Amino acid sequence: MAVLEVSEPTTSLNHPRTPRVARVSSGSSTAAVHAGAQHPHAYHSLTMPVVETATYTFENTADLCAFQEARMWGGGNGRVEYGRYGNPTVADCEARLAALDHGDAAILFASGMSAITSVLLAMLPTGAHLVIGDDCYRRTRQFCLTFLKRLGITTTVVPMGDFAALENAIQPNTRLIVSESPTNPYLRVVDLVRLVEIAQRHGVKTLIDSTFATPVNQHPLDFGVDLVVHSATKYLSGHNDLLAGVVVGRAGLVDSLRQALGVLGGVTDPHAASLLTRGLKTLGLRVQKQNANGQAVAEFLSAHPRVSRVWYPGLPSHPDHATARAQLLGYGGVVSFEIDGTLEDTSRFIDALQIPLIAASLGGVETLVEQPALMSYYELSTEERLAVGIKDNLVRLSLGIEDADDLIADLAQALG
Ligand SMILES: *Cc1c(COP(=O)(O)O)cnc(C)c1O
Numbered sequence: 001m002a003v004l005e006v007s008e009p010t011t012s013l014n015h016p017r018t019p020r021v022a023r024v025s026s027g028s029s030t031a032a033v034h035a036g037a038q039h040p041h042a043y044h045s046l047t048m049p050v051v052e053t054a055t056y057t058f059e060n061t062a063d064l065c066a067f068q069e070a071r072m073w074g075g076g077n078g079r080v081e082y083g084r085y086g087n088p089t090v091a092d093c094e095a096r097l098a099a100l101d102h103g104d105a106a107i108l109f110a111s112g113m114s115a116i117t118s119v120l121l122a123m124l125p126t127g128a129h130l131v132i133g134d135d136c137y138r139r140t141r142q143f144c145l146t147f148l149k150r151l152g153i154t155t156t157v158v159p160m161g162d163f164a165a166l167e168n169a170i171q172p173n174t175r176l177i178v179s180e181s182p183t184n185p186y187l188r189v190v191d192l193v194r195l196v197e198i199a200q201r202h203g204v205k206t207l208i209d210s211t212f213a214t215p216v217n218q219h220p221l222d223f224g225v226d227l228v229v230h231s232a233t234k235y236l237s238g239h240n241d242l243l244a245g246v247v248v249g250r251a252g253l254v255d256s257l258r259q260a261l262g263v264l265g266g267v268t269d270p271h272a273a274s275l276l277t278r279g280l281k282t283l284g285l286r287v288q289k290q291n292a293n294g295q296a297v298a299e300f301l302s303a304h305p306r307v308s309r310v311w312y313p314g315l316p317s318h319p320d321h322a323t324a325r326a327q328l329l330g331y332g333g334v335v336s337f338e339i340d341g342t343l344e345d346t347s348r349f350i351d352a353l354q355i356p357l358i359a360a361s362l363g364g365v366e367t368l369v370e371q372p373a374l375m376s377y378y379e380l381s382t383e384e385r386l387a388v389g390i391k392d393n394l395v396r397l398s399l400g401i402e403d404a405d406d407l408i409a410d411l412a413q414a415l416g
Pocket of ligand 1: 111137209212233
């Protein structure tokens, strides 16, 4: 059970404020609807207004100097001077995201990649080393192995779930362990208890990309993980209509990252933050439906003769089913599977589907389907793809909120 905490917003809303939501014990659906909201909003608006401004005014020089003095002493006086340092609509969304993930504070970024790259750039000095899992978002791996390498920061990629390899990879200069959980596209689930135990023993910080789980299905911070990131483009916003990323953690660490955001500049537009807040209000409903659709579709596919393998953590056949049962509150809305056939057979199956749209991404209300070999890994040869574990006959299905019966009927006709 989370506790909704009402904290002072970092930016002034310019109206007298007596917060109405105080320390309400809540589950994630309640938090998704109410957490962080500071009622009354300006004009007694029920929703947080979109404060669409790039900068903020001062009444006179004395007002400016009072602000600068307060800022020099660290706290600030409840306002900011420029949009890259804060925005009330963005701050409102961040408070809700922090509560949902059981963190003290959250920072929104322009995209999931902006969140990941900013955090890594801020946390890793030249000469540092980090460890990442091999079943990892392709652009995260690319950032570590190319951009960070240029800055003299080295990366070791370890096989998912191999804790001996993980511990062996740790060096005296290792600062961070980065992993997704569940991973893309095989939905591998990291045992966070073991991960945190190893990291803490070596004094190394941990970062989990929890995009596939959402705070409805997993709370990595409760396991002692230091930072959680999400591509809010996916489930958190839920409607495939914006890009955003978020990092959540304890106050001290997140505050130092906020300084980096002001320099690196990957801030979120207030309008996107407002859309994200609206999306969050239905997060609980959407993810429960997507969990149910995921389980139903995974069970249907695993019983189908034309499907040779199904990857879904809610199936006992999944290699991490036991960890998933212990750690997750729901198994999620993504199902990956292999068609019994070639690259072309798999494409024919995808083209025969009526409901799912062919698109990269996941987590929205529309079911999306993709053949990773032709979507994210098109420029690689079959051999190169196999080396990174992507088979030609692999399909990734991101379930939306349609009716499971309709989705299953569609899959059945396309397989036939
Ligand atoms: C999509 C995704 C990202 C990148 O997020 P963007 O919002 O597209 O920049 C990072 N991690 C995972 C697991 C993702 O699915």
